[in-house]
Amino acid sequence: AQSVTQLDSQVPVFEEAPVELRCNYSSSVSVYLFWYVQYPNQGLQLLLKYLSGSTLVKSINGFEAEFNKSQTSFHLRKPSVHISDTAEYFCAVSRAGGSNYKLTFGKGTLLTVNP
């Protein structure tokens, strides 16, 4: 079984400041890693994913995350945030390979960007 720990439940930052949302996972098998974003009263949207290959993955809106196998981490970063980035961010993991697509989610981090 897998588990995900998001160390910060809330992260307040000022607009244009850099941000890092931390995610650590635990698994006895290889995993795929995901970051999802949830705006109020909406479903989840995929922000980025790591399946294989380059350990640094990037989204179209400036977020990036790096898979660190030795530290079992997949932290999410953005060098300069906008007001519109205010949302709940969930880190998730699934078992790599096979036909089981089940996701295990962390508890989420509420990113609040203040003017």
Next chain:
Amino acid sequence: GAVVSQHPSRVICKSGTSVKIECRSLDFQATTMFWYRQFPKQSLMLMATSNEGSKATYEQGVEKDKFLINHASLTLSTLTVTSAHPEDSSFYICSATSGGAYEQYFGPGTRLTVT
């Protein structure tokens, strides 16, 4: 592409009644659909996994007779909450994936309030 819809977005029902929530994949065939429950300010908890034409696989602790899941076609899954009680009030989110893809596409969620 990869749009998932849910209907209704909000529903209020009286204790003891049943309510059905629909989840549709609009532009792809969903071989697997998932149903999640999300409590306020908490993460998503997987309730069950359903494959088209098969019985759903429920997570431990989820009552299969209370949460009836039907996945009759490659584009539609339904969740029926039977004999609903106030403690069933929650945000229910579905997701869908197509064969061979490890990415889940999420619906916008359904807010259920049982009075």
